[in-house]
């Protein structure tokens with residue numbers, strides 16, 4: 001057991017912070033108790049860590065990342081830039097670095113094979129708890145279908161263990177979902193509009209309503225949520241009407257107030273992924289730059305309208321192709337888009353767990369939940385950017401086990 005004593009507790013529910021708190025981590029990797037120092041009894045034999053002046057938070061959650069992506073070129077997407085062994089070890093390093101920054105859970109929305117999840121679970125490599133989409137789905141000429149300009153086509157990751165991810169027609173999408181679940185996929189990711197390609201612009205539709213309904217139905221039958229890339233246009237409408245569980249990006253939702261209402265009614269989450277578009281704006285290919293710049297204003301407006309309509313907006317970076325290990329940048333961008341720092345923290349903890357369907361296990365510092373915790377030096381409500389400072393993220397606990405300890409005062413203090 002371990003007692004974190006004296007810090008300010010932000011529990012991930014959105015409730016007021018608790019100063020001079022105690023969080024008790026039990027031997028089973030669960031939170032035993034959390035509250036004010038006066039309210040929580042600490043047995044004399046329990047090791048204590050004095051975290052006075054620091055803030056304790058739930059482990060952070062990124063609802064949309066690509067841990068196996070290292071660039072947007074076709075060469076990189078096809079896995080031609082380096083041997084697979086080098087790439088796999090590089091991914092291992094990213095997993096470790098990401099956990100070190102306080103991200104204890106990451107939903108990978110495409111191209112990380114499920115073996116990495118097994119490797120983390122077995123302790124072969126340190127990393128966040130993973131929910132893995134494996135191969136995203138799209139129809140022919142959709143987001144997963146990436147031929148060369150010549151028309152030459154090959155498997156997206158040149159990896160025979162990963163499903164192809166391109167499926168057409170009602171029967172085709174049902175079979176594709178089953179194939180993904182067969183390899184251990186946790187979440188079904190689908191591209192329902194384009195982005196960043198001259199031949200498939202951000203408001204071009206991928207699946208018909210009939211196809212997408214079948215995809216969602218089959219996923220739900222198999223107990224999987226559907227995370228849907230949809231930026232705008234008719235495809236965005238189809239996605240909401242088909243009942244997907246989260247809209248990824250959703251940049252033009254501000255133009256569709258009825259869709260925001262539908263999302264709120266259906267309990268669908270919005271994962272705006274502001275981080276990735278800040279990169280696309282200046283560093284993307286010409287089409288991606290143009291599209292990102294065009295919808296920037298809408299994207300910020302979308303976050304604000306979604307919040308006021310009661311849609312849960314959660315944190316996801318989608319930044320893997322550009323940069324790894326700075327996932328907390330999204331929390332800063334959500335604040336810039338109009339959230340309070342507390343709302344932003346909930347978007348990256350309690351609500352994020354809900355988006356992943358893990359709200360009973362993760363996301364808040366509540367007795368009985370898995371003990372994923374981060375201690376940061378300072379007050380993230382006063383300055384949300386401190387979560388991006390590796391030196392200030394001083395303690396990372398996942399499943400009740402310490403993965404990083406920059407405090408090293410266990411047993412001292414009171």
Ligand SMILES: [Zn+2]
Pocket residue numbers: 064065066109110318
């Ligand atoms: Zn993505």
